[in-house]
Structures are given as C-alpha cells and as structure tokens.
Amino acid sequence: MKTNSKIPPGALAEKWTQYRGTMNLVAPNNKRRIDIIVVGTGLAGASAAATLGELGYNVKAFTFHDSPRRAHSIAAQGGINAAKNYQNDGDSVYRLFYDTIKGGDYRSREANVHRLAEVSVNIIDQAVAQGVPFAREYGGLLENRSFGGVQVSRTFYARGQTGQQLLLGAYQALARQIATGSVQMYNRHEMLDVVLVDGKARGIIARNLLTGELERHSAHCVVLATGGYGNVFYLSTNAMMCNVTAAWRTVRRGALMANPCFTQIHPTCIPVSGDYQSKLTLMSESLRNDGRVWVPKKLEDAKAIREGRKTALDIAEEDRDYYLERRYPAFGNLVPRDVASRAAKIVCDEGFGVNQSGLAVYMDFTSAIERYGKSEAHLKGLHDPDAATIRELGEKVIEAKYGNLFEMYEKITGQNPYKYPMMIYPAIHYTMGGIWVDYNLETNIPGLFALGECNFSDHGANRLGASALMQGLADGYFVIPYTIGQFLSGEIRTPKIDPTTAAFAEAEQNVRDRIEQLLSIKGNQSVESFHRRLGHIMWDYCGMSRSADGLQKARQMIRELREEFYKDLFVPGDNDEYNPELEKALRVADFLEMGELMIVDAFNRNESCGGHFREEYQTEDGEALRNDEEYTYVAAWEWQDLAKDPVLHKEELVFENVELKTRSYK
Amino acid sequence: MKLKLKIWRQKNKDAKGQFENYTIEANSHMSFLEMLDVLNEELIAKKEEPVAFEHDCREGICGTCSMVIDGQPHGPWEGTTTCQLHMRHYKDGDTIVVEPFRAKAFPVIKDLVVDRSAFDRIIEAGGFISVNTGQAQDANAIPIERDVALAAFDAATCIGCGACVAACPNASAMLFTSAKVSHLAMLPQGEVEAKQRVLNMVKQMDREGFGRCSNITACEAECPKGISIENIARMNREYLSASIGSDKSM
Numbered sequence: 001m002k003t004n005s006k007i008p009p010g011a012l013a014e015k016w017t018q019y020r021g022t023m024n025l026v027a028p029n030n031k032r033r034i035d036i037i038v039v040g041t042g043l044a045g046a047s048a049a050a051t052l053g054e055l056g057y058n059v060k061a062f063t064f065h066d067s068p069r070r071a072h073s074i075a076a077q078g079g080i081n082a083a084k085n086y087q088n089d090g091d092s093v094y095r096l097f098y099d100t101i102k103g104g105d106y107r108s109r110e111a112n113v114h115r116l117a118e119v120s121v122n123i124i125d126q127a128v129a130q131g132v133p134f135a136r137e138y139g140g141l142l143e144n145r146s147f148g149g150v151q152v153s154r155t156f157y158a159r160g161q162t163g164q165q166l167l168l169g170a171y172q173a174l175a176r177q178i179a180t181g182s183v184q185m186y187n188r189h190e191m192l193d194v195v196l197v198d199g200k201a202r203g204i205i206a207r208n209l210l211t212g213e214l215e216r217h218s219a220h221c222v223v224l225a226t227g228g229y230g231n232v233f234y235l236s237t238n239a240m241m242c243n244v245t246a247a248w249r250t251v252r253r254g255a256l257m258a259n260p261c262f263t264q265i266h267p268t269c270i271p272v273s274g275d276y277q278s279k280l281t282l283m284s285e286s287l288r289n290d291g292r293v294w295v296p297k298k299l300e301d302a303k304a305i306r307e308g309r310k311t312a313l314d315i316a317e318e319d320r321d322y323y324l325e326r327r328y329p330a331f332g333n334l335v336p337r338d339v340a341s342r343a344a345k346i347v348c349d350e351g352f353g354v355n356q357s358g359l360a361v362y363m364d365f366t367s368a369i370e371r372y373g374k375s376e377a378h379l380k381g382l383h384d385p386d387a388a389t390i391r392e393l394g395e396k397v398i399e400a401k402y403g404n405l406f407e408m409y410e411k412i413t414g415q416n417p418y419k420y421p422m423m424i425y426p427a428i429h430y431t432m433g434g435i436w437v438d439y440n441l442e443t444n445i446p447g448l449f450a451l452g453e454c455n456f457s458d459h460g461a462n463r464l465g466a467s468a469l470m471q472g473l474a475d476g477y478f479v480i481p482y483t484i485g486q487f488l489s490g491e492i493r494t495p496k497i498d499p500t501t502a503a504f505a506e507a508e509q510n511v512r513d514r515i516e517q518l519l520s521i522k523g524n525q526s527v528e529s530f531h532r533r534l535g536h537i538m539w540d541y542c543g544m545s546r547s548a549d550g551l552q553k554a555r556q557m558i559r560e561l562r563e564e565f566y567k568d569l570f571v572p573g574d575n576d577e578y579n580p581e582l583e584k585a586l587r588v589a590d591f592l593e594m595g596e597l598m599i600v601d602a603f604n605r606n607e608s609c610g611g612h613f614r615e616e617y618q619t620e621d622g623e624a625l626r627n628d629e630e631y632t633y634v635a636a637w638e639w640q641d642l643a644k645d646p647v648l649h650k651e652e653l654v655f656e657n658v659e660l661k662t663r664s665y666k
Numbered sequence: 667m668k669l670k671l672k673i674w675r676q677k678n679k680d681a682k683g684q685f686e687n688y689t690i691e692a693n694s695h696m697s698f699l700e701m702l703d704v705l706n707e708e709l710i711a712k713k714e715e716p717v718a719f720e721h722d723c724r725e726g727i728c729g730t731c732s733m734v735i736d737g738q739p740h741g742p743w744e745g746t747t748t749c750q751l752h753m754r755h756y757k758d759g760d761t762i763v764v765e766p767f768r769a770k771a772f773p774v775i776k777d778l779v780v781d782r783s784a785f786d787r788i789i790e791a792g793g794f795i796s797v798n799t800g801q802a803q804d805a806n807a808i809p810i811e812r813d814v815a816l817a818a819f820d821a822a823t824c825i826g827c828g829a830c831v832a833a834c835p836n837a838s839a840m841l842f843t844s845a846k847v848s849h850l851a852m853l854p855q856g857e858v859e860a861k862q863r864v865l866n867m868v869k870q871m872d873r874e875g876f877g878r879c880s881n882i883t884a885c886e887a888e889c890p891k892g893i894s895i896e897n898i899a900r901m902n903r904e905y906l907s908a909s910i911g912s913d914k915s916m
Contacts, residue, residue, distance in 0.1 A: 051799040066720070067786050069826055070728045086806060089791040122802070129802035129857050131795045132850065133819035140809025158819060164727055165822060172794035179790040187783060210775065273695050276704055279724050286733065409745075411750050412697075477799045526710045528703070538855060572715050577678065578776045581710070 001654035002256060002410055003651035006438040007111040012657045013094075016115040019439075020482055024489035027391070031056035032614040034488055034498065035219035037204055038062070039191045039246050042071030043163075043469060044452025045225030046170035047476030053177030054150055055481060061174065061183050062206055064190040064241065064477055064583075069171045071421035072227060072239040073472060076163025077284035077405065078147065079155035080127075080469040082120040087144050091152040098658060100467060103149045103336050104432070104460020105610035105626065106660050107634075109258070110456045110654060111439060120470050124156055126477055130169040134158050147465035148285055149336035149665070155466045159402045160284055166428055166469055167574040170476070172606035178194045190247040190583065192514075193446065193507045194222060194253050201250075202497045205426070205507045207515075209583060212576040216504045221447040221487060224250065225472075225482065228431035229532070232591045232598065233543070234535020236428035237282040243587035244594045247435055247454050255443045256636035256649060258436035258456035260594070264463055264611050265544050267293075267340035271360040280427040281412055283467040284405055288333045290368035290398065291422070293340070295352035295361050297321045300350045312354070312362055312421045316508065322406050331665040338611045339461045339623075339665060341426035345544050345621060355423050364421035369394035426544060432459040432469060432611065433601070436636040436651070441475060441484035444636075447487055451475035456634065461610025497525055515575050520587045523568030527584045530565050534558065534588070534595055542599050547615040551603040555596060561594045576622030597637055600646055607631045628660050667758035669915050671705065673717055674765040679773050679781075685763075691875040698741065698751040699724060699731065713827070718777040723751040728892065729825030731777045734765045739888045740831035747827065747890045767828050769837035771875045782828045784874040785842060791870035792863040797899055808854050821849035823891045830893070831884035836877030841885040843871045844901035845893045850906055862906035868905055 008019040026034065034057050038049040049061040065071060084098040101108060124142070128134065134156050140365050144153040157164040177183040188209040195203040203218035228237040229244035253256045268283045268291075272562040296302045304310040315464070323343055325332045335343075344361050347353070354360050373394025377385040383545040385393075395418050399406065409417045435443055435450040437457055442449050452472040459467065541554035564633040565588070573579040608617040609626035609631070617625040634651040669690050669821035676683030690708070692701045699721050707770050722730040731748040734742035741751040756762065764778065772780040810818075821843070830841035850856030856863075879898060886895045 032914070047799070054798045065722070065828065066730070066782060069786075070722055070730050072723065072728070074728050075723045075725060084805070097681075122800075124805045126797075126799060129795065129797045129855055131818070131822075131851070131853050133815050133822050133853070134805075136811050136812045136815040140811055140815075141806050159823075161727065161823060164825070165819075168822065171798075172789060175786065175790040176794045176796060178786075185786075188785070239728060240724060241722050274693070275695075276696055276700050278700050278703055280696075281725050304831055328905040407745075408750070411726075411752065414754055481799065501870060526707055526713075528707060528710075570710060572710055572712070572713065578718065578779065581716060662693040 001177060001647045002444045002638070003436065003634070004236045005109060006439060006440060007109070007128040007248065007649055008439065012114050014535060015111055016118055023482060024485050025483050026492060028125050028487050030057050030492040032058070032140065033360040034058065034606070035060065035485070036221055036223060037217055037219040038225060039204065039228060040225035040454070041174065042073035042225060042227060042452065043167055043170055043472030044338060044476040045175045046071070046167065048225060048451055048480050049183050049222055050170060050173035050177050051477055051481045052484070053182035055107070059177070059183040060186065060219060062186045062189045062191060062204070064188065064209060066187055067189070068185065069168065069175055071167060071238070072242050072507035073167045073469070074164045075401035076469050077160040077282065079157035079162045080123065080166060081154050081464070081466045082124045082156060082470065083117050083154060084121055084124060086142060087153045089152045091154050096120060096154065097154065100458070100464060101658050103464040105460055105624070105663055106460065106628070106632065106655065106658070107262070108458055108460030108497040108651065110655060110657055116458050116471060116474050119455070119474045119518070121480055123470060123473045125403055127166055127169050130173060132165045132169045140301045143176065145286060146289055148288060148334045148340065149331070149464045157286070160286070160402065160535070163469055166208060170473070185647045192249060192511045192586065195504050195507045196251045196253055196445065197501065197503045200446045203499060203504060207511070207513045210578050211341065212574070212579065214508050216499040216508060218499040220491045220494060220497065221449065221484065222456055223449040223451060223484070224435065225476065226454045227303065227587060228434065229591070229594055230431050231426045232534065232595050233428040233540070234532050235272065235277060235280050237280050238264060240279060241532060243591070245587050245590045247450070248590040248594055250435065250443065250445065250448060252637050254444065254638070255434035255445050255448060256638055257433070257597060258634050258636045259433035259461070259601065260598040260637065261542065261612050262461045262610060263598070264430040264432060265341040265426040265429060267426045268342055268363060268424045269427035270409065271355055271423055271425040272357065280285055281408065282427070282429060283409060283422065283424060285337070287363060287405060290401070291333065291363040291615060292322055292367055293361055293363050294320045294322045295332055295347045295354060301350050302354060305354045306356060307532055313365070316633070318424065321352070330367070330664045335665045336462055336464060341544060342613060344639055356610050359437050360423040362421040362427045363424050363600065365398055365417070369398055372397035373548070399569060406472050412557065430463055432456065432461060432463050436634065440486050441480055442483070442487060449480060449484065514586065515582065515591070518569065518571050518582065518589065519575060521566065521569045525568050527569065527571065527581055527588050530561065530569065531584070531588045531591070533561055534591060536594050537561065538598070539559055540604050545615050546602050548603060551599050555599045558592065558596045558599065565589070565592060589641070593642070595647055601637065602633055604635060604648065605631055623666045632660070667694065667756065669754070669756060670690060670759065670761040675717070676774050677776055678776055684773065687892055692753050694754045697724070697749060698715035698753065699737070699749050701753055701802045718779050720779050721749055726750040727825060728893065729827040729890050730828060732780060734767060734792045734832055736763050739767060739832040740855045740890050744771035745890055745892055749855060763803040767832035769831045769876070771837065771839070772831060782826070784840070784876070785826050785828065787874060788839065788843055788867055788870045792866035793850070795850060796859060810854060814852055817854040818849050821852070821893065822894050825891055827890065829888045831876065833884040833888035835882060835884070836880060837885065838879045838885070839871050839874070840879040840898045840901070841889065841893055841895065847901045847904060848897040851900070858905045860904060862907050865899060
C-alpha cells in the first residue's frame with residue numbers, strides 16, 4: 001500500500017491536538033546531530049528552515065534565486081485567511097475547514113484541512129510578532145476583507161502586497177538563523193536530483209548556477225518546498241523561473257504525483273496581448289469585492305467593441321449582462337475561482353468577448369465608486385453632492401484600497417481603469433495537485449517531505465483565494481516542525497550521511513549525463529520555442545475545459561514534441577558557467593514529461609470537479625458534474641519509464657464529518 | 667518600431683566588458699523585458715550567446731530585475747521596475763543604452779547580472795525581530811495606530827532590488843538599510859531590539875563596501891517603490907541615540 005495517509009484516530013477536531021501530544025520527539029542533544037535539507041525558500045521553505053533551525057537542527061537551505069527573498073510567494077497580492085473571527089461575523093475553525101473542503105469540491109482530506117484551519121490563527125499571531133504590517137482599522141486592530149467562495153470576512157492583508165510582507169517575515173526569520181549558523185544558506189543552487197540510500201531520502205545533487213559545478217549534499221532527510229508547476233502552460237501568472245524540476249526528479253525516483261490535473265485558472269488576469277508575451281499578470285481577487293463583471297448583452301455591441309467602434313462607456317446599463325450576478329445570485333461576483341473562470345470562458349465562446357481577440361470580459365468599478373462616494377460625502381456632511389464630487393470621493397476610496405493594482409493595470413495596458421472598466425480573462429495561476437504526502441507531509445519515500453504548493457494535500461480540486469499563503473506557512477511554521485520528528489526520532493543513531501557513496505555518485509552522474517545530452521543536441525530551435533509550443537498544447541487541451549478526444553490527441557502531440565526537443569534543441573554556452581538557457585532547458589525537459597502525466601490524470605478522471613472540467617460531464621445548465629461514486633479518491637501516479645503508462649494508486653477519501661453535496665453558489 | 671540597442675556585454679566577473687550594438691524590431695505593446703526576449707531569440711537563432719539578464723515575477727514585486735537604462739536604474743518611468751517598463755515609452759529610431767547596476771559591492775556576474783548578496787548579509791546582521799515560531803501572543807493584543815502601521819508598511823515595501831545603490835554616485839546602501847531599520851523600529855514589536863539592530867546593520871553595510879550618504883537623494887528618485895529618504899533621517903537618529911552611551915557601536 002503506497003498511499004497510507006496515516007491519519008491519526010479520534011474526533012476530527014481532536015486529531016491534531018492528540019497526535020501532537022503523543023508523537024515522537026527528538027531531544028535537543030540529538031537535534032544538534034541531525035542534518036536536514038530544505039529545498040526552496042518561499043513561504044513554506046523559509047518558514048520551515050527558520051523554524052527547524054530555531055529548534056536546533058542543522059539545516060541546509062537551497063534556492064535557485066539570488067536571494068531567498070525573491071521566491072514567487074512574494075507575488076501573492078490579496079491576503080491570507082485565518083479563522084480568527086475578529087469581525088464577529090460567525091467565523092470559526094470549523095467554518096474555515098468546511099469552506100475549504102467545499103471550495104475544493106470534496107477532493108481533499110478532511111484531517112489535513114481541519115489541521116490547516118486550526119493553525120491558521122497561529123500564523124497571524126506569528127506574522128504580527130515578526131513585524132508584518134497588516135492593514136489596521138482606526139482603533140489599531142487588524143482589518144479583514146472577504147474573498148471568493150466564502151460569506152465571512154477572514155482575510156488579513158497588507159495592501160496588495162500580502163505575499164511580499166509575509167515572505168519578508170519568513171525571510172527575516174530565516175536570515176536570523178543564517179546569522180546564528182543553524183541554517184546554512186545556498187543561494188543560486190538548483191536541485192537536480194534526490195539521492196536515495198537504502199530507500200530513504202538522504203541528499204540532493206545541486207547545480208551551482210554561477211559555476212555549473214555539481215555538488216553533493218547529504219542529510220538525514222530532505223524537505224521539498226519547491227512550489228507549483230503552473231509554468232507547464234508557458235503563459236501563467238507564475239514567475240518565470242517557477243518550475244517542476246525538483247519535484248519531478250523525486251517522482252522519477254519513485255515519489256507519487258497526486259492529482260496533477262487539478263490546476264487553478266484565476267478569473268481575473270490581464271488578457272494576452274501578443275505572441276511575444278512571456279507571462280500573464282494577475283489582478284487580485286480582492287478586486288471582486290468591489291468590481292462587477294459584465295459583457296454586453298447584444299452580440300452586435302460586443303462586435304462593435306472588438307472592432308473599436310464602441311467602448312464600454314457606450315453600452316447602456318440595461319444592455320450589460322452582469323452574468324455572475326445573474327447566474328449566481330447568492331455569491332454574485334464572489335463565486336470561487338473555477339466557477340468564475342468557466343463563466344467567463346462561456347460568454348467569450350458565445351461571442352461576447354470585449355477585446356480584439358474576443359477573449360476578455362469587463363470588471364467594472366463604477367457602482368463601487370458611486371457607493372463609496374456617497375458614503376464619503378455623507379461622512380463629510382455634504383448635502384446633495386453632484387455626480388462629479390461623488391465620483392471624485394469614490395475614486396479616492398478605491399485608490400486607497402486597490403491603488404497599486406490599478407496602477408499596475410495601467411502600466412501594463414496603458415488604459416486608465418478609473419475611467420474605463422478593466423479587461424480581464426482567466427489564466428493559469430496555481431496547481432492544487434502535487435507530490436503525494438501523508439498526514440505527516442511525508443511522501444511515499446521515507447525521509448522525503450513536501451510542503452506548500454508542491455504537495456497536493458489541502459485544496460482538493462480548487463483552492464479558495466487567500467489560502468495558498470495560509471497553507472505554505474501552516475506547513476512550514478506549524479506542521480513540519482512537529483511531524484518531521486516522527487521520522488527523525490528513528491534516526492538519532494544514524495551517523496552523518498556520507499556523500500561519497502555509490503548512490504551519490506550515481507545521482508551525480510545521472511545529472512551530468514542529462515546536462516551533456518542537452519548540450520550535445522546542437523539543433524536549431526530554442527528552449528523558449530519548445531516551451532511555448534508545450535504551453536499551447538496544455539492550454540488548448542488540458543486547460544479550462546478538457547475532453548477525452550482532446551486529451552488523447554494532446555498526449556500524442558506532447559510525445560512528438562518531446563522527440564523533436566531531443567533532436568533539434570539548441571542550448572548556447574557551456575555547463576561550467578552562468579548559463580540561464582541551460583537552466584531553462586533542464587526545466588522544460590521535465591515539463592515535457594509532467595505535461596503528459598497531467599493529461600493522463602485528466603483523461604482518467606471521468607467527472608468534472610473544481611478546476612478539472614470535462615466537457616462530457618456537465619449538468620444541463622453547464623455546471624460541473626461530479627461523480628462521487630467512482631472518483632472520491634486521490635489519484636497518485638507512479639511514473640514508469642517513458643515507454644510505459646504511469647501506474648495509478650488510489651487513496652480513497654473518507655468523509656466522516658462533511659456531507660458530499662453538489663456545490664452550489666446560486 | 668526599429669530600435670538601436672547598446673548593451674553591456676561581459677563574459678564573467680573577471681572579464682573586461684564592452685558595449686555591443688544591436689538593432690531590433692519592437693512593438694509598443696511589449697514590455698522592455700519582452701523586447702530583450704525577442705532579441706535573445708534572434709541571437710540564439712544565429713547561434714550567438716544571448717544577453718544574460720535577471721528577471722522573475724515580471725510584475726514589479728520580486729526585485730530580481732535590475733539594469734540601468736539610459737542612465738537610470740529601471741529606466742525612465744517613475745515608480746517602475748524594469749519589468750514594468752513598456753515600449754510605449756519609446757519611438758521609432760530611438761537608441762537605448764543598457765548597462766548593469768554598477769557598484770563595488772555589486773560585482774558583475776555576467777552581462778547585466780550582478781551579485782546583490784550583500785543585501786542579504788545586511789538583513790542577517792539584524793534586519794529581523796527575534797521571535798521564535800510559537801512564541802507569539804494574540805495578534806490583536808497590541809493595537810497599533812493606523813498611521814504608524816501605514817508608515818511601517820511604506821518602509822517595508824522595499825523590494826531589495828538595489829536601484830538605490832545603482833543610482834547613488836557613492837553607491838551607498840543607506841536607503842535600503844534604513845527602510846528595514848525604520849519598518850521594524852516603528853512597530854512596538856520591533857522596538858525592543860531597535861538599538862542593537864541599527865548598530866549591527868550599519869556596521870555590516872559599511873563592511874560590504876557601500877559608500878557614504880551625502881544627501882544627493884537620487885536613491886529616492888529612482889526607487890521603484892517610492893521609499894522615502896525620511897527613512898535615512900530616521901536611521902541616522904536611531905543610530906545616534908543607539909551610539910550614545912553605548913560601547914556596542916565600536
């Protein structure tokens with residue numbers, strides 16, 4: 001049984017407390033003798049490395065960035081959820097748990113999600129103590145706002161830069177441990193293989209990105225916190241360097257990849273503008289608190305807008321279709337991301353899209369500007385203010401709330417979003433799938449752990465907004481420091497791991513061969529061109545909607561593309577220098593395999609749930625149709641060699657506390 | 667539009683660098699980095715070595731991108747990182763000069779890529795609050811005046827890109843260091859170790875070979891996040907008060 005989830009016994013709300021109180025510990029004198037490798041220093045990795053260092057372990061932390069402060073966690077805008085109930089609006093640990101399970105379309109583990117909701121409150125305490133400058137009310141207490149898929153205000157935020165501020169908090173905690181020597185930091189090092197000794201993860205092979213030197217690093221265990229694989233789609237909101245390589249290399253060594261087809265499409269991104277485009281930019285979900293999403297009701301209006309004969313301002317109120325409010329009156333513009341994205345796709349497919357490519361909808365702040373403007377005028381004691389005054393006052397409120405996002409939008413598009421509604425379209429943003437882990441966040445390879453976005457554990461088939469930051473920090477600060485003891489308590493007599501053994505030599509040679517292979521093809525096409533083509537295949541056939549026929553076709557296309565890649569790739573330069581093209585080539589080679597596995601998983605899952613929408617499985621009014629009878633399981637895939645099909649291992653999901661319902665936001 | 671680019675090329679940190687000329691066909695919707703992507707694809711197609719430059723988030727928050735464009739760190743737009751600069755700003759026939767951030771404490775790695783790890787070492791010297799995981803009290807236990815929280819946020823928003831150093835004729839890191847000193851010193855949580863912090867961070871800053879501040883204020887003008895030089899004044903006050911009667915500054 002490869003997928004034993006090791007969920008502790010007991011009532012849901014007691015599991016974590018009881019387990020924590022009875023699990024094995026490692027005494028301080030033994031911690032000093034134990035080495036831990038942490039790969040990745042975003043929210044999950046930095047918080048784990050810092051906390052493990054504080055506890056007294058010897059930590060070696062690795063990042064391919066020039067500094068741990070650059071990780072993609074920094075780009076998260078909107079906020080972080082926590083069940084503090086500071087707003088007295090009925091929130092609780094149970095409600096956050098329930099919202100997350102429901103939001104994930106009943107494809108996540110109850111026990112993990114409940115633990116996440118429990119520790120969410122500790123994260124906010126810790127972050128405030130570190131100096132994270134969250135938004136505050138006039139009374140000096142913390143302010144909250146609301147996010148998609150929930151009816152309470154539990155999101156803490158720091159203007160539009162919550163990820164940045166939380167990452168800096170974790171980075172600073174890490175810096176403190178680097179200064180004390182308990183963490184040894186390796187910047188500009190990329191993990192290219194994991195080393196197994198007697199079946200346990202005992203080290204990594206890392207490439208020094210400045211010199212190309214391959215280094216062997218050994219430890220008693222290895223913790224991966226290497227983020228998601230959204231860049232398999234080429235265009236995504238992920239930072240350019242985000243990649244699957246570290247995670248994929250562990251899959252190549254036997255780790256299971258769970259639910260890889262569960263990818264999140266974020267509904268509010270700036271639409272694609274041209275072929276040269278390298279990445280997409282997200283507009284925070286928080287904007288949906290005040291932005292109303294619409295397209296014209298009449299096809300001829302949409303056509304006129306696309307052809308530049310009309311603008312949004314020419315469309316009368318009664319000719320606008322606020323389709324989210326129409327279809328989902330209970331949640332309106334704040335439906336979860338998967339629902340909002342699909343709704344945008346539907347109206348655009350029907351011909352109502354509003355930019356040149358026809359792939360964009362409007363997000364309009366006029367109503368909010370008027371509402372805030374009136375309330376401000378009232379506060380200032382202005383009677384009968386004119387429309388211009390109301391607008392001016394309202395724009396100021398919007399600016400205070402979302403100023404930096406509006407500015408970002410204008411910089412990219414050259415259009416003033418206070419005057420014209422924003423144009424948005426869905427884009428790949430996050431990956432719920434990831435390396436399979438048990439309750440201890442340990443993979444099926446003993447001693448190999450996976451945290452944050454790179455594991456699969458908490459978000460099911462769809463992640464709710466402001467929950468990625470929560471999960472990354474929960475895993476790093478409050479889960480792994482405990483659960484890692486379950487493994488390490490059995491290792492206190494294990495001496496330092498020797499990096500000169502055959503296993504290390506084999507892994508190093510494996511990496512050397514891969515690099516040599518890529519450099520020696522000397523073909524004619526750039527890495528970038530292959531990546532872009534892979535992205536097109538993934539987006540067209542394994543993106544917002546999928547079908548059996550399309551997926552089968554796409555699998556064949558990826559295989560052909562991979563063949564071409566190994567025949568005609570050109571990588572300039574050499575290994576023994578700073579060579580970003582070689583770095584990219586290694587990453588795209590792994591994306592070409594990961595993409596195929598995503599397609600296999602999407603093909604296997606004959607249902608629609610969360611971010612996974614199969615055209616064959618939908619209700620009459622186009623909503624996702626789940627199949628709980630047959631698919632209430634985690635699909636954990638064992639990779640074989642390229643010629644064979646991956647092997648499916650099922651972890652049945654047992655719901656003891658939540659009744660499986662059709663998700664409705666109507 | 668057709669543009670002429672003069673780009674600094676340098677094989678490695680020990681090599682002697684020089685400007686190379688390129689021409690490129692760009693369009694006005696591109697970002698500056700996308701324009702460089704196109705250039706690199708053309709170079710690769712000709713089996714030439716692409717221009718090395720650093721970038722990651724491409725939305726102005728990670729602080730990875732650098733480069734000096736026509737004499738200005740992050741280029742001509744105010745409050746913008748290089749990745750947020752768009753080609754709309756340029757017109758057909760323009761010549762653009764692109765160089766790395768230049769400072770003794772930021773050695774060139776290759777072409778436009780420099781080593782900014784000195785900033786990490788300044789943070790390691792004291793740019794944190796000493797609280798272990800689990801030691802925190804309830805987040806609402808200490809109310810913080812809204813204006814104070816906002817001011818702390820303004821300082822904390824520094825992305826560590828190093829434009830302040832590149833802009834400064836003395837290559838001083840005062841704006842970067844003072845932003846962190848201010849952010850933490852303004853908050854009640856950070857006040858406890860404020861004295862030690864400022865002394866240690868300033869000491870490390872000097873050790874890294876950054877220059878002195880002579881109030882030129884180019885750092886503030888070029889900062890993509892609008893970090894104010896008030897932070898430098900605050901750090902000087904903090905430093906002075908921490909030094910008086912302290913043997914720790916020696």
